[in-house]
Amino acid sequence: MTLGIVVLNIAPARFHDTHLIAEFLHLVESNDYSIDYVALAVVKTPSPKTYVHAGTVEHIRSVCDLIKPTFVLCSRALDARIQRNLEKVLCVSIIDRTELLLSLFEKRATSAAGKCQVELARLSYLQTKLVRGWTHLERQRGGIGLRGGPGETQIEVDRRILRHSIHKMRQKLDKIEKTRALNRQQRTRDQKRVVSLVGYTNAGKSTLFNRLTQADTWANDQLFATLDPLVRRLHYASLGPSEELLLVDTVGFMRDLPAQLLTAFHSTLEEITLSDLIVHVVDCSDPAMHEKMSSVQSSLKAISADEIPLITVFNKCDLNPRFTVRDHHAFCISATDDFGLDALVRRIMDMRS
Numbered sequence: 327m328t329l330g331i332v333v334l335n336i337a338p339a340r341f342h343d344t345h346l347i348a349e350f351l352h353l354v355e356s357n358d359y360s361i362d363y364v365a366l367a368v369v370k371t372p373s374p375k376t377y378v379h380a381g382t383v384e385h386i387r388s389v390c391d392l393i394k395p396t397f398v399l400c401s402r403a404l405d406a407r408i409q410r411n412l413e414k415v416l417c418v419s420i421i422d423r424t425e426l427l428l429s430l431f432e433k434r435a436t437s438a439a440g441k442c443q444v445e446l447a448r449l450s451y452l453q454t455k456l457v458r459g460w461t462h463l464e465r466q467r468g469g470i471g472l473r474g475g476p477g478e479t480q481i482e483v484d485r486r487i488l489r490h491s492i493h494k495m496r497q498k499l500d501k502i503e504k505t506r507a508l509n510r511q512q513r514t515r516d517q518k519r520v521v522s523l524v525g526y527t528n529a530g531k532s533t534l535f536n537r538l539t540q541a542d543t544w545a546n547d548q549l550f551a552t553l554d555p556l557v558r559r560l561h562y563a564s565l566g567p568s569e570e571l572l573l574v575d576t577v578g579f580m581r582d583l584p585a586q587l588l589t590a591f592h593s594t595l596e597e598i599t600l601s602d603l604i605v606h607v608v609d610c611s612d613p614a615m616h617e618k619m620s621s622v623q624s625s626l627k628a629i630s631a632d633e634i635p636l637i638t639v640f641n642k643c644d645l646n647p648r649f650t651v652r653d654h655h656a657f658c659i660s661a662t663d664d665f666g667l668d669a670l671v672r673r674i675m676d677m678r679s
């Protein structure tokens with residue numbers, strides 16, 4: 327457990343910002359950080375030096391003096407210069423939203439591919455943080471002397487090391503990707519149909535996947551519990567196993583995922599583009615359901631998966647019993663209570679014909 331302060335920047339014009347605050351706090355909890363203090367900063371016009379205004383900086387500084395936190399966590403991605411300025415004034419390391427997401431992904435990555443992808447994302451992120459006189463690599467390598475030939479400045483050394491590491495990591499990922507492509511070819515040869523479960527993080531994809539495949543995938547009330555796509559044949563209780571239908575559990579989406587993570591996870595997301603049917607799992611008990619649905623829809627568009635047949639599944643209806651669906655292409659289910667799963671599985675199986 328690490329101590330932390332959370333600084334939240336909210337623009338008052340955006341009505342659903344309370345959801346964003348809740349989401350950020352969930353992200354912090356998922357990272358196992360204990361929060362000591364939450365400072366809400368309303369920023370209409372960002373300050374060019376510190377993003378938040380002088381009064382807020384002063385306030386956070388006095389709180390830091392008092393509780394001496396290990397980190398200050400910031401709910402938005404920070405430009406390297408702004409981050410450095412804030413760290414100087416507050417005399418404490420700052421973790422911005424991108425870094426928080428990266429460390430969460432690092433914790434969750436278990437497979438070789440997942441680990442490589444997160445490492446690649448971290449290296450690319452570090453590239454954006456190299457600023458003269460202050461480099462994030464110092465934190466990473468614990469001050470090992472890595473200075474190169476005469477005249478090579480620290481920042482040049484850092485850039486060189488990063489370029490080299492990124493190149494090696496890409497090569498490693500390319501190899502993994504080739505194996506994945508072979509597996510996909512095999513599926514096509516065997517004429518298997520692929521159904522991908524997609525959705526916002528924590529919507530209940532893995533819980534549904536477990537129910538529909540008799541698997542035991544890690545499902546948890548934590549963000550990004552799943553990172554690697556998992557493939558299993560459909561096998562639902564009374565309807566028995568299906569030889570030709572494969573179900574894929576995928577990494578969850580989230581609004582404004584950092585570009586470095588999206589690039590590194592491109593091949594994982596590509597699995598979705600090769601499916602015959604997409605099941606969009608939505609948490610219908612979530613007050614931010616509509617924003618999250620749009621976020622998933624735009625992410626599917628961004629990976630060119632918006633032309634694939636899609637059915638929407640409103641999950642967790644046990645938590646929102648008054649919820650009803652009017653669209654007869656959509657389903658209302660509860661993955662934990664097995665409610666509505668029969669109809670859903672029959673619909674998925676219909677796809678075969």
Ligand SMILES: Nc1nc2c(ncn2[C@@H]2O[C@H](COP(=O)(O)OP(=O)(O)OP(=O)(O)O)[C@@H](O)[C@H]2O)c(=O)[nH]1
Nearest residue numbers: 528529530531532533545546547550551552578661
């Ligand atoms: N009450 C209720 N809880 C559910 C239901 N389905 C899933 N959950 C809970 O929601 C939480 C998230 O479930 P997961 O299956 O891990 O969600 P996910 O979409 O796979 O999440 P990521 O892998 O993080 O993207 C867990 O605590 C589940 O027990 C449901 O139908 N009803």
Ligand SMILES: [Mg+2]
Nearest residue numbers: 531532551552
């Ligand atoms: Mg999951």
